[in-house]
Amino acid sequence: MTLTPKPIRTTVLQKLLTLGLAVVTGVIVILTNLQSNITIASDSNLLTKQSQYASDLITSLPSSPTSSLPSFPPPQAHPLPPTLAQWQDIKNSGDYFSHVSPTKVGYLVWSQFPVKVYIEPSNTLTGQQAEAWVNNVLEAVKEWNTYLPLVITEKPEIADITIVRKAPPLQLNPSSKIPRARSAQTTYNYISKNNLLSHSFIILLSPSQTGQYLTAAIRHELGHALGIWGHSPLQTDALYFSQVRNPSPISPRDVNTLKRVYEQPTSLGWKL
Ligand SMILES: [Zn+2]
Known part of the structure; x- marks a missing residue:
């Protein structure tokens, strides 16, 4: 689940792409050591010495705590949410569904809408800065809301997705043995809710993210x-594995992929 956030040479990058990032869930890391020996791929505008490299x-x-749950319900597909059912990509841009992994409960599909998002108030920012941070996060919530209904909740205890301004834990890179900072970390867990197998997410966003990079990260x-x-x-695509200088908006390929995910069977959302 990790893409090592160290300088990537063209050949390595190509190899990664060829492998289709078999390590499905890569990682992105923010690399801010600008003076480092980053090799810039000449055929790519992905990296420059000034660009942040996020992970x-x-x-x-x-x-x-799945052990506390009874066996998972048999996987079935849910009806497509109307927002996705209506979605049509007239340009046939394709998708990257083959890069999406199912989990042991199937695909991570929501079936109760709107999905409730809680944005934890920052305890280190005040006034305008705190407001700007929340607005940047809200911008991204609003963008996805076009494709799946989302709502902001003030109640953390009922949230499906919790967004926190907090540095993700450092993770040791096995090859370099140097802990790297990451721009974000997204974690899910299974829960039983109203006798249904359900899930919830926590997204940690590094305080180093600001402005358009913060919106892109969220x-x-x-x-x-x-x-x-x-x-x-x-x-x-917005779900490109690395952060780039000009972050992509949600692309037709992102939505095509999301739609295919929501057509898949899952144990989530069915009776335990
Ligand atoms: Zn990612």
Whole structure:
């Protein structure tokens, strides 16, 4: 589940792309050591010495309390939400569904709408800064709301997705043994809710993210939390595995992928 956030040379990058990022859930990391030996791919505008290189980590909780749940309901598809049923990509841009992994309960599909999003108030920002942070996050929530109904809740206890301004834990890179900072981390857990197998997400966003990078980071992470549990190999998609200088808006390929995810069977949302 990790894409090592160290300088990537063209060949390595190509290899990763060829492999289709078999490690489905890559990671992105923000690399700010500008003076480092980053090799810039000449055929790519992906990296420049000035660009931040971001990385996220998407994980299930290592010790999810599924053992306390009875056996999972047999996987079935839910009806497509109307917003996705209506979606048509007239240009046939394709998708990257093959890069999305099912989990042991199937695909991470929501079936109760609107999905409730709680934005935890920052305890370190005040006044205008706190407001700007929330507005940047809200921007991304609003963008996804076009494709799946989302609502902001003030009650953390009923939230499906919780967004927190907090640095994700450092993770040791096995090759370099140097802990790296990550821009974000998205984690899900299974829960039993009203006798249905359900799930919930926590998204940690590094305080180092601001402005359009913050919006891009939350756009990307929300894509994971809404069911795209994998990464796109194309930087023109919001779910591209790395952060780029000009972050992509939600692309038709992102929505095509999301729609395919929602057509898949899942144990989530069915009676325990
Ligand atoms: Zn990601």
